[in-house]
Amino acid sequence: MQSIYHPASIEQQAQQHWDKSGAFAATESTDKPKYYCLSMFPYPSGKLHMGHVRNYTIGDVLARYHRMKGFNVMQPMGWDAFGLPAENAAQAHNVPPAAWTYDNINYMRRQLQSLGLGVDWAREVTTCTPEYYRWEQWLFTRLFEMGVIYKKTSSVNWDPIDQTVLANEQVIDGRGWRSGALVEKREIPMYFFRITQYADELLGDLDKLTGWPEQVKTMQANWIGKSFGVRFAFPYELDGKQEQLWVYTTRADTIMGVTFVAVAAEHPLATRAAQNNPELTAFIEDCKHGGTAEADMATMEKKGMSTGIFVAHPLTGEQVPVWVGNYVLMGYGEGAVMAVPAHDERDFGFAKKYNLPIKQSIAVNNETFSDVAWQEWYASKEGVCAHSGKFDGLNYDQAIDAISTDLAALGLGEKKVQFRLRDWGISRQRYWGCPIPIIHCKTCGDVPVPDDQLPVVLPEDVVPDGAGSPLAKMPEFYETTCPKCGAAARRETDTMDTFVESSWYYARYTSPGCTTGLVDERAQHWLPVDQYIGGIEHAILHLLYARFFQKLMRDVGVFGDATQVQNLDEPFKNLITQGMVIAPTFYREAENGKKLWINPAEVDVQNDDKGRPIGATLRADGLPVVIGGTEKMSKSKNNGVDPQAIIDEFGADTARLFMMFAAPPEQSLEWSDAGVEGSFRFLKRVWKAAHDHVEKSPPAGTPPFVKGGVTGDLSAEAKTLRRQLHLTIQKVDDDIGRRKTFNTAIAANMELLNALAKFTDTTPVGRAVAQEVLESVALMLNPIVPHIGQALWAALRPGSDMLDQAYPQADQAAMVQDEIELMIQVNGKLRGSITVAKTTDKATLEQLALAHEAVQKQLAGAQPKKIIVVPGRLINIVA
RNA sequence: GCGAAAGUGGCGGAAUUGGUAGACGCACUGGAUUUAGGUUCCAGCGCCUCGCGGCGUGAGAGUUCGAGUCUCUCCUUUCGCACCA
Numbered sequence: 021m022q023s024i025y026h027p028a029s030i031e032q033q034a035q036q037h038w039d040k041s042g043a044f045a046a047t048e049s050t051d052k053p054k055y056y057c058l059s060m061f062p063y064p065s066g067k068l069h070m071g072h073v074r075n076y077t078i079g080d081v082l083a084r085y086h087r088m089k090g091f092n093v094m095q096p097m098g099w100d101a102f103g104l105p106a107e108n109a110a111q112a113h114n115v116p117p118a119a120w121t122y123d124n125i126n127y128m129r130r131q132l133q134s135l136g137l138g139v140d141w142a143r144e145v146t147t148c149t150p151e152y153y154r155w156e157q158w159l160f161t162r163l164f165e166m167g168v169i170y171k172k173t174s175s176v177n178w179d180p181i182d183q184t185v186l187a188n189e190q191v192i193d194g195r196g197w198r199s200g201a202l203v204e205k206r207e208i209p210m211y212f213f214r215i216t217q218y219a220d221e222l223l224g225d226l227d228k229l230t231g232w233p234e235q236v237k238t239m240q241a242n243w244i245g246k247s248f249g250v251r252f253a254f255p256y257e258l259d260g261k262q263e264q265l266w267v268y269t270t271r272a273d274t275i276m277g278v279t280f281v282a283v284a285a286e287h288p289l290a291t292r293a294a295q296n297n298p299e300l301t302a303f304i305e306d307c308k309h310g311g312t313a314e315a316d317m318a319t320m321e322k323k324g325m326s327t328g329i330f331v332a333h334p335l336t337g338e339q340v341p342v343w344v345g346n347y348v349l350m351g352y353g354e355g356a357v358m359a360v361p362a363h364d365e366r367d368f369g370f371a372k373k374y375n376l377p378i379k380q381s382i383a384v385n386n387e388t389f390s391d392v393a394w395q396e397w398y399a400s401k402e403g404v405c406a407h408s409g410k411f412d413g414l415n416y417d418q419a420i421d422a423i424s425t426d427l428a429a430l431g432l433g434e435k436k437v438q439f440r441l442r443d444w445g446i447s448r449q450r451y452w453g454c455p456i457p458i459i460h461c462k463t464c465g466d467v468p469v470p471d472d473q474l475p476v477v478l479p480e481d482v483v484p485d486g487a488g489s490p491l492a493k494m495p496e497f498y499e500t501t502c503p504k505c506g507a508a509a510r511r512e513t514d515t516m517d518t519f520v521e522s523s524w525y526y527a528r529y530t531s532p533g534c535t536t537g538l539v540d541e542r543a544q545h546w547l548p549v550d551q552y553i554g555g556i557e558h559a560i561l562h563l564l565y566a567r568f569f570q571k572l573m574r575d576v577g578v579f580g581d582a583t584q585v586q587n588l589d590e591p592f593k594n595l596i597t598q599g600m601v602i603a604p605t606f607y608r609e610a611e612n613g614k615k616l617w618i619n620p621a622e623v624d625v626q627n628d629d630k631g632r633p634i635g636a637t638l639r640a641d642g643l644p645v646v647i648g649g650t651e652k653m654s655k656s657k658n659n660g661v662d663p664q665a666i667i668d669e670f671g672a673d674t675a676r677l678f679m680m681f682a683a684p685p686e687q688s689l690e691w692s693d694a695g696v697e698g699s700f701r702f703l704k705r706v707w708k709a710a711h712d713h714v715e716k717s718p719p720a721g722t723p724p725f726v727k728g729g730v731t732g733d734l735s736a737e738a739k740t741l742r743r744q745l746h747l748t749i750q751k752v753d754d755d756i757g758r759r760k761t762f763n764t765a766i767a768a769n770m771e772l773l774n775a776l777a778k779f780t781d782t783t784p785v786g787r788a789v790a791q792e793v794l795e796s797v798a799l800m801l802n803p804i805v806p807h808i809g810q811a812l813w814a815a816l817r818p819g820s821d822m823l824d825q826a827y828p829q830a831d832q833a834a835m836v837q838d839e840i841e842l843m844i845q846v847n848g849k850l851r852g853s854i855t856v857a858k859t860t861d862k863a864t865l866e867q868l869a870l871a872h873e874a875v876q877k878q879l880a881g882a883q884p885k886k887i888i889v890v891p892g893r894l895i896n897i898v899a
Numbered sequence: 900g901c902g903a904a905a906g907u908g909g910c911g912g913a914a915u916u917g918g919u920a921g922a923c924g925c926a927c928u929g930g931a932u933u934u935a936g937g938u939u940c941c942a943g944c945g946c947c948u949c950g951c952g953g954c955g956u957g958a959g960a961g962u963u964c965g966a967g968u969c970u971c972u973c974c975u976u977u978c979g980c981a982c983c984a
Binding site: 177242314319444558560562689896 | 900903904905909910911915918919923924926928944966979982983984
């Protein structure tokens, strides 16, 4: 065994060994329980970032741990390869998105492999290949025929200068990011997934996800947003015709306080009212400015204008004015809301601003509404109806019942369940995406592309110019014939939202190479995913869409018949949402006041003699730089640390160890160069401990391990070490397997190694205990640092392969102890401790505690009021 | 604005079921070895105090024999908000 830890050669050897032995090729064997471990696949942006390293290390630790626990493990990897950045890169470098993407994939695959992941690369999927998206198009046509996909118009961000649709990300402060033009909302036809049809199931099935973090389930439930309310109409007469203006509310109990109705700028009534009203036309035009993002809508200044139209209150017949409000969303509910300024804070502000009347219709404790300042109770559901005629005195539920009954009798409304969730628009006017498999025929309408014409292949040698979709300018792509009538027809040139590809890739991994369907019978072996790992930023959209797709695929029947998977409702049994990787920022201010961000790798930080940072300098010139905040690694703050540099300098094991040690998976992880060195130091110490042990093996040439394990009488020291060893095995098993707190698992191994370093028993039995400790440390750390694990095992057990080893088992007999230490408290404050036999009875414990010197001092002769004995922990004396 | 989290030494974090606050690591200090620097090893290290002791988990209240942990109010930070992935 080499005396120095050389990660480069150890890691290369280990990876070659794994490759050659095909250790991570997953087969559908049934002699072991299966474990499908899935990490969210990367977007091939160019090179690996720390978030990837963290994500895939967590996955690999769990995969390798379960392998050692006797599971048949499948861990795949692939590429979420369609997307906007490829189009931006294409424009910047004049290279087709396809070429850019494939280059990135090839580079990043090598990077991933250098991390030593136990991945079955034979299952790799790349979403931009026709082999993959063919089945997405196939599924699309089935869903289209089922009516789950439909067409309607929807609002997009339109850049009037570049003449193109912008993503929300491309709208900065209401302007296009390249042109700087004020962005407008524009209505265009799009295809939608009818996800609202599955809203109830998506909500209800959250209860089945016992292995998901509560916070994620809560966020999804709130996103779906099931509400119980009333949909009702305000009748009115316009141009001699009887019309109805429909609204939806969850506060029908306040209906008697309605003083106006607000409609969205896109509402037909607004359009109608603006016909002879230039001022209103201008206002509606003004409402079109700004992006479509909900956060923007919610934080912008609430503005409105009267339409001059009045509608009748459905219960009182009173005339109520209709206003256009820029805060009313056309896409949610009816695109119109009843306004009750007395009992809704937003309506209150609006009414005060525009001098609209405010009418109290709810009272809590008979209090009277005052319009001076907003009070919490105004919006309370705890109150009862007041100033509301026949409804006075009714509570929330009673009022809703009574009011909805009256509305129903008039034919003007009913109770209605509503969801906040909106249907999922998937049409994108972009090039680098999966073509939507629809042909537009003048006679037959929208016709799905038949199976024998799939896939609709996306041409790959195209460089987009940023002005509209290139496909719409390529007759060779869009000119086609109708599959139904054979007449000349036009192929759809929009592509799909890239969220679609990532909504079903987990299923495709089960059936690599399958050409007969989206998946084959192998899906039945592997699904559902046992453990899914990915960033918390995907807590809502991606995870909701993937859950939705599982239900769609189930209903289309892609999993075949007569299997348990046929009725599988949920794709991911257990979920870990990992936190972000953050790093310190450094900058210098340029003369124009702009901040020049400096990468942490180029900076030295100085500390005072207490360890507090007092300044930082740029290594290149030795001059000071400003220390900024600690923020998410990003290009804009130039605080990204390249994982490759860490792997090159310290090895993949150090990178993996640091990532797992610095924080538990769900928390954000702060990058620290010094911390990386600490992790490297630990691996060096493990290596040295094993080396010293093996090389001291007497006599020369005999195997270092002791056949038959630990036998015979142990010294007190050996007994203590062995006890700690087995407590550690138990703890680490629980930490990795149940709690998934890899940081504490590593800390426990560090403590164990520290104890071994102090161990002095050199007798054969003592040596056997030391061997047991070292072997166990190698096994326990192996999922986290598998390269060094492989090498350590080879040194400790010559001729044996780490790949074949099971996880160590804790020996309960080694954990028993006769004496325990109990803490002594007086009034809950720690005053001392006593060491007693484990079997000591309560009365004796109380006596011993009272006799304790510190207790005597605290009591000062007084009698204790009460003594609380917590077995095995403490004795608290209440004075 | 709405939804979800988080806040503990100089720093990252630990404390798993209401029961020893600060495990483990980093930084820092002192010492040994080596000495060109580094590496390695030993010891110390929450704050105040000479000491006894007191204080201490974002702030403020509450429940309890006992609260980092439970309840309420507030503050700050982070993530998501439907066309970034």
